[in-house]
Amino acid sequence: MKKLKISINDVEKECDVLYTFKSHSTRNYYLICTDNTYNNDTLNVYSFIYYPNDKSKGLEKITNKEDWDEVEEFISLVGVTNEFC
Amino acid sequence: MSFVNVLLILLATKVGISSIKKYIIRPNKLKMELIKYSNTDMVKVVDLPDELYEGNDLDVKENEVYKKIYNQFCEVIESKIPREDLDNYYRNFKTLKEEKTPTDYMLKYLRKGQIIGGTYNLKNNTIDLETMVLSKVINSICHELLHAATTRVDKENGVIYSGLSQMFINKEDEKKNEVYGIGINEGLTQYYANKFFDPNHELTPAYSIYEEEQMIAKTLEKIVGEEKLQSFYFRSDLKGFVTELQKYASKEDIYKFINYTDVLFYYSRDKKLKFRELDEVKKFINMFLIKAYNNSLKDKNEGLTLFNHLGRFDLPYKTR
Numbered sequence: 569m570k571k572l573k574i575s576i577n578d579v580e581k582e583c584d585v586l587y588t589f590k591s592h593s594t595r596n597y598y599l600i601c602t603d604n605t606y607n608n609d610t611l612n613v614y615s616f617i618y619y620p621n622d623k624s625k626g627l628e629k630i631t632n633k634e635d636w637d638e639v640e641e642f643i644s645l646v647g648v649t650n651e652f653c
Numbered sequence: 654m655s656f657v658n659v660l661l662i663l664l665a666t667k668v669g670i671s672s673i674k675k676y677i678i679r680p681n682k683l684k685m686e687l688i689k690y691s692n693t694d695m696v697k698v699v700d701l702p703d704e705l706y707e708g709n710d711l712d713v714k715e716n717e718v719y720k721k722i723y724n725q726f727c728e729v730i731e732s733k734i735p736r737e738d739l740d741n742y743y744r745n746f747k748t749l750k751e752e753k754t755p756t757d758y759m760l761k762y763l764r765k766g767q768i769i770g771g772t773y774n775l776k777n778n779t780i781d782l783e784t785m786v787l788s789k790v791i792n793s794i795c796h797e798l799l800h801a802a803t804t805r806v807d808k809e810n811g812v813i814y815s816g817l818s819q820m821f822i823n824k825e826d827e828k829k830n831e832v833y834g835i836g837i838n839e840g841l842t843q844y845y846a847n848k849f850f851d852p853n854h855e856l857t858p859a860y861s862i863y864e865e866e867q868m869i870a871k872t873l874e875k876i877v878g879e880e881k882l883q884s885f886y887f888r889s890d891l892k893g894f895v896t897e898l899q900k901y902a903s904k905e906d907i908y909k910f911i912n913y914t915d916v917l918f919y920y921s922r923d924k925k926l927k928f929r930e931l932d933e934v935k936k937f938i939n940m941f942l943i944k945a946y947n948n949s950l951k952d953k954n955e956g957l958t959l960f961n962h963l964g965r966f967d968l969p970y971k972t973r
Contacts, residue, residue, distance in 0.1 A: 573700035576690055580699055599705075602685075610684040616698075623706045627698045629690070636689055643685050 572601060574614065574627075581614075588618055591638040598639055599627060615639040726798045729849050738887040742802035796846040796862075803842075803889050814889035816842060834891055834911050836918030837873070840866025841886055844874075869914055872942045876901060876949045901948035902941060910941040 570585040583601035590597045599618035602611055616627035617635065630636055690696050730742060804815040811822040818834035843863040874882050877897055885894040898907050913934045920931055 570702065570704055572698065572702060572705065575695070575697040575699050577695050585705065607686055610686040612688050613685045614688055614690070620706065623701065623703070626701060629692075629696050631692050636687070640687055643687055 572627075574601070574616075576614075583614065586613065587642070588620065589642055591642075594634055594638055596635060596638070598630075598635070598642070600639065600643070613643065722794050723798070726795055726850070730802060733849060734883060734887055738884045739802075741805050741887065741889060745801050745804060792846055792851050792862075795850040796842055799842045799845055803887050805889050814891065816886050816889055817891050817894055819891055833915065836866050836914030836916075837869065837911060839863050839918060840868075840870040840914070841873070841882075843867050844870040845883075845886070863918075866914065866918060869938065869942065872946060876942070876945050898945065900952060901945040906941055910938060913938050 571582060572585060573580060573582050575581070581603040583603050585599060585601045587600045588597060589600075597618045597620050598615055600613050600615045602613045605612045615630060615636075617630060618627055619625040630639070727746070730739070734742075800815060804813065806813050811824060813820040813822065816834075816838040818832055818838035821831045821833075823829035823831070840863050844867045847867070877885075877894070881897060882894070885891070885897070895904070895907050895911075902910070916934050917931075917938065920934075
């Protein structure tokens, strides 16, 4: 799994990259990663705007509601795994 | 254990089966909580490895699954549609590009049984891909490829013709582009995707996408005729289609019908869009199709001729 290191308010977190995707409404690419911490049974995830073809732009902070909504919608769609019982 | 499983076991016990194999796929949702940092939070990326950017230039066309679908699509189109209707197809397919989708995302979901389905970008002749389940893949890609096969751009006049829709480009603001005929076009595209590539309805639930618009497309096929409608669609000839329909309906009603089908399309895509007269829209579309269909039957000498033999004074039942 691809990894990256982020820092939020000076607290460093080593994260696994879970998903990258493109939104057709905002036309942005997003990266979703996790530091593998849980809140009860819920995995904590973080997201950033991502430029897959331009590393020099780095990862950008999400600052508006439209972007957050896109990521939330994506998260509600993914995360489904199939298992045989 | 679900209620269905309990029932199965009870049933099995009753009929004397000692054990039953369970192959039930149970969706297991991984719960994720998005931590929304605030605008004032100090967020930094400490280490951004190169590998995040490696492989992003993968040509999706090279992907085995995609390639197979792509080849199958070309084979079907070239065998079913006359060459003279395929100018758009040949022109666009020589230059068709798939927008680069992050490789790991694409492959991850292919393996997991989820894949990307998408949108066809008229302007750039590219296909964007997004998440969807594997069962929808073939149908969805064929749907987008059909858009790609039926689109031509008139740069001079700023119009993109796609199947039976037209997009008027606003050069200053792309979001203000105006589309006309999108309802009919999406319905027809999905109808053809099903008809050509999923005739046995194996790719459900994708089959039911644009259900109402497909119903309209199917009726239009009956009115205009299978070959003619295909020809208008593949040549992206909305004007020709309207002229043909004028045999069976007034120009004013045809434009209103196309417009109302767009309203229906937008309403079903976005329920937030309030449209109080939706029933009126559906009623008009129904009446238009019934009337045009009936007129087309008359045109083909297949109209109902019941009671035509009866003269004015030969009514079968006296009312008084």
